[in-house]
Amino acid sequence: MKRSQIRENIFKLLFRLDFHNSEDMKEQLNFYLDDIGLVQDYPEIKDDISKMTLEEKELVINTVKNIIDNIPEIDNKINEVSDNWKTSRMTKVDLTIIRLAVYEIQMDENVPDKVAINEAVELAKMYGTDKSKAFVNGVLSRFVD
Incomplete structure (x- = not known):
């Protein structure tokens, strides 16, 4: 996955912060990652997030947590x-x-x-x-x- 696509996923997660308090963000991270998994089950959805590796998911999560902190x-x-x-x-x-x-x-x-x-x-x-x-x-x- 390209770095710009990873950054876009980070943006989408951070955007949720404006609608949820920081305590709820762990749950939001889980929802988001579950959504990524769901995309893999539906090939008709053309979305590159389904190609995110474990390392890329960890980068997204760690970056989001660092920004929130x-x-x-x-x-x-x-x-x-x-x-x-x-x-x-x-x-x-x-x-x-x-x-x-x-x-x-x-x-x-x-x-x-x-x-x-x-x-x-x-x-x-x-x-x-x-x-x-x-x-x-x-x-x-x-x-x-």
Whole structure:
């Protein structure tokens, strides 16, 4: 599975955080992984998550847990650089994408900054509004300048 597909799965799981408290996220992780298993049982569903290896599942789970553990710090960093757009005002999709990218830029040495930003912009194109791409890029560019 491509790293961008793994990142998309991480995004989908993190997005659930805005609708569930952190205590429920373990259950949400299990639901998500069960869904991945169900996809394997229905070949008519064209979804690459069915090809996720155990190692890739562990990467998704560990990354999600690390981000959840660091959300207060990540949100503080976002609030420091985003003028007039604090995390409380951001759309849930944009905030989730930005949190993931900030984690990768600031806390994951395996992801180059430019890759984190580019992948975040791609997620914004797929899941955000027409303005999300520029907004996400604008916020994240302040982390690498």
